[in-house]
Amino acid sequence: MGRAEQREATRRALLEEGRRRFAAEGYHAVVLNEVAHAAGVTKGAAYHHFGSKLGLFRAVVEEVQEELGAKVAAEAERHAGPWEQLRAGCRAFLAAGTDPAVSRILLVDAPTVLGWDEWRAMDEAHSARHLTEALRALVDAGLMADVPVEPLARLLSGGMNEAALWLARSGDPDAEVQAALALDLVLGGLRSGAA
Amino acid sequence: MGRAEQREATRRALLEEGRRRFAAEGYHAVVLNEVAHAAGVTKGAAYHHFGSKLGLFRAVVEEVQEELGAKVAAEAERHAGPWEQLRAGCRAFLAAGTDPAVSRILLVDAPTVLGWDEWRAMDEAHSARHLTEALRALVDAGLMADVPVEPLARLLSGGMNEAALWLARSGDPDAEVQAALALDLVLGGLRSGAA
DNA sequence: ATGCTAACATACCCCGGGTATGCGAAATGG
């Protein structure tokens, strides 16, 4: 095995093991030494690749963010019309939130570990950007009241985050239906405000 | 100074100094030893009163939660009619979010430090309970569509949290007006769904 | 006044993140 492949292999191993543990135990409960040994290397490797425990976490967050953003966007693309796309994207986000890798890492730990500013910047670069664009498109098309898009996006984004966490907890299979109903009410309310 | 008063005095001093630092630096950056000395005592006192660093933080969170809940409720009571009360309460919450003691401690650190479950329980016991009751009253009075109240409350609560954080950051004085506009659009949308 | 307990102070343990250094194998180039 060449040197470049070896490097990428250990990097992947650390990333995956870190992701597992961060999702299961939370950032602070995870000890880097154990992550490294579970990945078949030592702490030194982790510091060589990521610089710090926070660096590893940041890389994991980035990966999960990217996956989530792609999944939501893909689900939205499967529908036609701005309203249907927005609705589909929101539902996909809620469904994805049941994954601990998303709920625990992205929604609970990331804001306080990375700091709210950096977290928000990453969120903006992936998921929230689509939301903002979707809202802007609706306003421009005259399909929604001309309200400031940015705070509205924050309002919806935060609401979805919280709802996803709520959904992830209550194992109730009916919860997803209820959440979808509540979501439809809110989105439908925005729609009616067009006139 | 009697024994009981002395006890309460040091307890208050620790609580206040802890609150200041937690709000300014965040939970993990705060070192208990420094909190204690700034309060005029040593670490032993803190452990005697609160059992652990987390115990002190929990006490601070509880205090801030209580203040916030009271402030929001008081602001809501000053208005008549369920919709006006809900709106006033939401606006009061957004305004209160600019205080770092609220944004940093309650909204950013508390969920990951106390765990999302415990945080949610405390939030429910103070602020969120009022929100749920207000929504329930609207549904019962036929002033809103009969949608599951619980997920809707989470959706709104999370949205307000995020909006408050957004508001607390962008020092833009116009931001509060924009947020209020976005909020009115969402709440107004719920209202129209009554028919 | 005297035992007893509450309210701390002091000294210590130890886990775990971070760092400095060593080392062997793969790339490099002559």
Place this chain on the structure above:
DNA sequence: CCATTTCGCATACCCGGGGTATGTTAGCAT
């Protein structure tokens, strides 16, 4: 094909800070 450098880690160590066990003094009851 061998010398040299560099990369990809391993090993050993430091040290800050949460937690704990024990000591000490000041109040309160009897």
